[in-house]
Amino acid sequence: MKKPNRAALLASLLFCCLFAYGSETNYQTEIIVEGLDNPWSLAFVSDREWLVTERSGSLRFITDGVLNPEPVVGVPEVLFAGQGGLAEVLLHPNFSENKLIYLSFAGADGDQKKLNRLVVVRGQLEGNSLVSVETIFGSEPLRKTAAHYGARIRFMADGTLLITSGDGFNYREKAQTLDNHFGKMIRINDDGSIPKDNPFLDTPGALPEIWSFGHRNPQGLVIASDGTVFENEHGPMGGDELNIVEPGKNYGWPAITYGVDYSGAIISPFTEQPGMEQPIKYWVPSIAPSSMLLYRGDMFPQWQGDLLISALVPGDVRRLEMDGQTVKSEETLWGEFGRIRHIGEAPDGSLILVTDGSEGKLVRVTAIE
């Protein structure tokens, strides 16, 4: 047998190493805030001032990387149990003028304390206080469970608000009917009124806020500059999905799914049905996608247009290179910080990872020059 040429082997190895180095993105990570109690979401008021929600019910300012020990006053009482609590914080598109912020949370019912719902409020931020708080959405009917709220909010280009509403775990079949808010995406105006062009306005028995249905627990929501709505949702055991959501469409849960129940039982024998949309990507086993970002910054120009999805299991970020509405490739990043609850893009283009749990952290990812 002919002996391999050592020089050729070494040259090949060197070439591969150089190629791999050249194709990598150089970045560094730094823990900038610690001691957060179950952080869930993050909003950037300015370069210097950020807002972070803690599921236990606090909204807190971070100024120049320092966590304000005093939470914002005036945040409504939340139900902090199971997966419930204070979730999203979102600035109004005209925040610089109207100072409006939006919060989503699990709230106990006023009359029946054992029951709760997903609530969305808006209020004006005045210093470290939230004033003129008004409820603009409350999910119906009430639920007894403290799980699967969805609770992500985003503004569309036309100024309307999309809200993800989860199936409440016990109520999954209701995701297929239009007389309730379980497993739906909701579209309302910024004051809570109903837009005149919602898809089910003229459907008898349907709630007029519903924009799409057949969702499980959608927690990632991105609206691209061309109006495309990307949504990711937790599947059961397997079957996490990335969808492109369009008004009036049915995304199938639980009639079709690529997952099985946590008990090992089959939820549905079908993965596709006529009239039900397919995900553009799904994960088996689950990654537990918790939030999603469409990267637009300048710090990592090679990632512009990519979707970055934070994942709770095992805990990392999935970078999806997109070709329009198709996923070209997937890369796993930052698996060393545990469960990642949220990913945000700071005004300077750096990435902020929000880790999950009672000792939550903010980790900043910056490019190395």
Next chain:
Amino acid sequence: MPVTVSVIVSMLMSDLVGMSAAGAYPIIVVVFAGLLIAFIVAFLLSKWINTGRRVLYALAGGTALFAIVVLMPLAFYNLDLIAGARTLWGKLCLILGGAIAGYYFGAQLSGGHDNEEA
């Protein structure tokens, strides 16, 4: 797509296997453990209570399933971890199943006779 008889049978078979071995929490093991505890308590009680074994074990089996489908969710934020137990009718069926299992077990122990008849 239609749910045919073959789909139903296939799902039943898949559930028997899946719920025994493939789940994140093994429901079959939970039910086995629940019945084991209940039947040990029933055995001890049978030394002191002069009632039929079949009835006693039926009560034990029903109580075990009651604990699993009614009490256990209270520790998990009211999540019904067994999907079939999400409705009252489903809970009742499972509790009845536990009682029937206990009755059968008691009957086997007493060789077809209640202890006061033995």
